[in-house]
Amino acid sequence: MMGSPFQLLPQVSPITELHDHAPVIVLRAIITLLELPPHPNVVNFREGFLHNESWFVVMEYCPEGDLLERVQRSSNRRLPEAEALHLFREIVRGLHFLHVNGIAHRDVSLENILLRDGVCKISDFGLTIDADRMCSGVVGKAYYMAPEVAEQDKYDPKSADMWSLGISLFVMLSGSPLVQRASGRDNDFSAFQQLGVHGVIETWKMTSFISVAVRDLMAALLQCDPTKRLTTAEILANPLLQ
Missing domain, CATH: 3.30.200.20 (Phosphorylase Kinase; domain 1)
Structure with a gap:
């Protein structure tokens, strides 16, 4: 071709x-x-x-590679907040389209966001499932996996996608995953449960380049209780993405 x-x-x-x-x-x-x-x-x-x-x-065909590669090529191996939010808005729009049409992705990650003409495009649908179906079993990449998925509980795949979306934004801004795996057996995750997003960013000394408003957005996505996470529609209504 x-x-x-x-x-x-x-x-x-x-x-x-x-x-x-x-x-x-x-x-x-x-x-x-x-x-x-x-x-x-x-x-x-x-x-x-x-x-x-x-x-x-x-x-x-998306010849510009994936979003993780773009992040890793950037200065300090992370993106400036304005650039990250612009790309994040495109990802959210794509995921919103999938969710409202009854599709959950289950493998949202920077590696699965491809670029064509500088535009983000969600790809790799090998784990895609009906959005309204409760799921079980471990799927996706460990860094991005929601706690309920990592613990092999029954889970709502749309809510699990929202956790992965929050991790994607965190990696774009920090250049590093939040935890190795969102499981009680992971020391970093246990620390996150105590500190929260704001505490982690303060501890990692990232307050100078991640605004309070963006920290609030990530905190609303990275809720250990899946019922408390924002939906794609709620994110798109956030003034940060206007």
Whole structure:
């Protein structure tokens, strides 16, 4: 597909795995995604098909790499607050589009945010699921994983996405993950539970480049109680993202 704005990538493979309950649910969510109109902050899917017992999708080509690479190339390996908020707004808009259309991502991370013409696009839908379905089991990347996912509790995938969104903003601003894993067995997470977002930022001496308003936003996302986390609609209404 040289010269084409699309590329061919496998999403669920092989097809024999689709007899297992979870992959069938993932495939159903991907099919739902294929039926939706394009969104500027979600990688565009042109079509999906089966070939040699594997499921493939033809998706938009994003030649500028992922957002983590952009952060790591920046001065001090972190982004200025204004730039981070601009990119964060694009991610939230993409995730809002998915959530209102009944899709939860379950692997929101800077590695899964691709860039095309400087615009953020959510990608990698291999763990996608119906947004209204309660989930179980450990999925996603350890740094970004919500506490209820790390502890293998039943969880609302939309709320878990919001924790991952908060971690994504934290990494953009600090250049470092908040914790290795949001589990009671992780010392950093235990410290976070005591300090909160504001306390961590003060302890890490980051108050000079992360404003109080942004700390408040991250604190509202990084709630250990998933029922207390902001929704995408609430974030988009925040004056910081206007």
